[in-house]
Amino acid sequence: MKKQKKSQIQIGETIAVLFVFFILVTIGFIFYAKVIKGNIELEKDELSQLRSVGVAQRVMFMPEVQCSEDNVIIDNCIDILKLEAAKSLISEKELYYYDLLEFSDIKILQIYPEEAEWEIYSRKIDNFRNKFLTNVPISLYNPATRKHSFGVLAIETLSR
Amino acid sequence: MPNRKSQMEILGLAIVVVLILVATIFVVRFLVIKAPTNYRKGFISAELASNMLNTFLKTAAKDCSQLTMTELVQDCAQGRTIICENGQESCAYVELTAKSIFGQTLDKWNTDYEFLAYTDINSPLIKTGKRCPAEKRSKLFPIPISAATVYAKLDICG
Numbered sequence: 001m002k003k004q005k006k007s008q009i010q011i012g013e014t015i016a017v018l019f020v021f022f023i024l025v026t027i028g029f030i031f032y033a034k035v036i037k038g039n040i041e042l043e044k045d046e047l048s049q050l051r052s053v054g055v056a057q058r059v060m061f062m063p064e065v066q067c068s069e070d071n072v073i074i075d076n077c078i079d080i081l082k083l084e085a086a087k088s089l090i091s092e093k094e095l096y097y098y099d100l101l102e103f104s105d106i107k108i109l110q111i112y113p114e115e116a117e118w119e120i121y122s123r124k125i126d127n128f129r130n131k132f133l134t135n136v137p138i139s140l141y142n143p144a145t146r147k148h149s150f151g152v153l154a155i156e157t158l159s160r
Numbered sequence: 161m162p163n164r165k166s167q168m169e170i171l172g173l174a175i176v177v178v179l180i181l182v183a184t185i186f187v188v189r190f191l192v193i194k195a196p197t198n199y200r201k202g203f204i205s206a207e208l209a210s211n212m213l214n215t216f217l218k219t220a221a222k223d224c225s226q227l228t229m230t231e232l233v234q235d236c237a238q239g240r241t242i243i244c245e246n247g248q249e250s251c252a253y254v255e256l257t258a259k260s261i262f263g264q265t266l267d268k269w270n271t272d273y274e275f276l277a278y279t280d281i282n283s284p285l286i287k288t289g290k291r292c293p294a295e296k297r298s299k300l301f302p303i304p305i306s307a308a309t310v311y312a313k314l315d316i317c318g
Contacts, residue, residue, distance in 0.1 A: 035192050042196055049199040056203070076211050077218075111264050112257065113222035132200060135269060137211040139218050147220040148228070150261050 045130065052132040052157040055104050059155055060136060064089060065120070067141045077139040078108060078151065083118050090121050098123060105156040110140055112150040128158040205316060208271070209299040213314040216261060217301060221253065229254055230303055230312075233277050236285050237303075237310035255286045262288065272317035279310050292317035 060076070064086040067077035090097045103125050110116035133156045140151040217233070220226045224244040235242045236251040244253045258275050266273045266289075277286035292315050301312040 032192075035188065039192075039194055042194055046197055046199060053199055053203045076214055112219060112261050134200065134204060135265070136207055137215045137265060139215045145226075147226055148215075148218040150215055150219045152265060 048130040048157075048159040049132065051102065051159060052134060052155070055101055055157050056134045056136060056153075056155045058100050059106055059153060060138070062086070067139075074141070077141050077148070078153070080140050080142045081144065083108065083120065087118070087120050094123075097121060103128070103158040105158075107154045107156075108138070108140070109152045109154055110149055111152060114149075125158055125160065128160060130159045132157050205297045205318070209297045209314050209316045212262075212265070212316075213299045213301050213312060216258065216314075217303075217312060219257075219261075221257065223248075224250075224253055229257065233286070233303055233310055233312060234305050236277065237279055238305045238307065251285055255288060258286065258288045266316070274313075274315045274317075276313045277310060278313070279305075279308050281311075285310070289315075291315075 063073075065078045065082050067074040067079045101121050101123070103123055104121065105124060106119070106121040108118045108120065133154065136153040136155070138151050138153045140149045141147075142149070217228065217230045219229050221229065221232060221244065223246045224232060224242065227242070232242065232250040232254045236249075236254060240249050240251065242250045244250070246253070248256065254277065262273060262275065272290065272292060274289040274291050275286070276284045278284040294317070296315045296317050298313065298315045303310045303312060
């Protein structure tokens with residue numbers, strides 16, 4: 001009778017130890033899952049940022065709007081006269097430009113001498129997760145007057 | 161006596177547990193939780209100072225016979241012979257235009273900056289914005305004039 005009681009106590013102890021052990025394992029697993037989830041969110045954010053930088057760089061070096069003189073490309077410059085043609089080309093070949101510019105809104109704002117605005121691409125989504133606005137100062141060249149004005153290339157990228 | 165021995169054992173166990181906890185916190189802090197990388201900030205600050213200064217210097221002045229800012233800075237450093245249509249001389253005109261353009265861009269984007277044009281850094285010809293207290297991205301643009309070189313410098317803070 002005494003021996004049976006002792007083994008019952010031992011079984012109880014083992015069950016208690018196993019119970020505590022599984023609680024600890026569960027807490028550890030929950031913590032690990034949270035950390036991993038946080039890291040995935042972080043990687044998603046970084047990926048969105050990289051995509052936004054990629055789109056900004058693609059727009060800055062788009063031959064459709066870039067200035068050139070005697071077939072030599074001028075960096076950091078947009079030809080105002082090319083803008084209208086580029087706009088209609090972009091709306092015509094929507095799919096091709098979607099591959100390049102994804103979900104974004106691209107505007108060119110003239111700051112000086114006068115204020116002006118051109119929208120060259122716009123494809124937005126309502127249920128976006130991240131929204132990045134990148135402003136790049138850019139020279140706006142008017143080939144008719146051969147003068148440069150001060151502008152900003154405003155690139156808003158959206159990601160799900 | 162056995163009581164003392166068991167106390168020592170418990171103390172040893174406690175030390176082991178504390179060491180394991182410290183190691184776990186260390187592993188979680190430095191290996192599992194990644195520090196976020198701001199790729200956009202790096203790209204923007206790298207582009208901003210150089211693009212801003214290059215673009216500004218190329219820009220044609222609206223009240224100064226469509227001369228570029230570079231030409232006006234050159235005049236400012238060497239004779240101040242140009243008087244713009246609004247009555248301002250080259251130095252004042254460039255400073256006012258810089259204030260206006262940077263006000264509509266850098267100030268609007270909450271970015272601190274300092275713009276200088278100088279032949280001697282201790283006595284700048286043109287100065288707008290305020291000195292960066294700590295980290296900055298800088299772009300220096302040398303402009304040749306007949307006797308020396310005038311430098312246009314833009315510091316973007318942060």
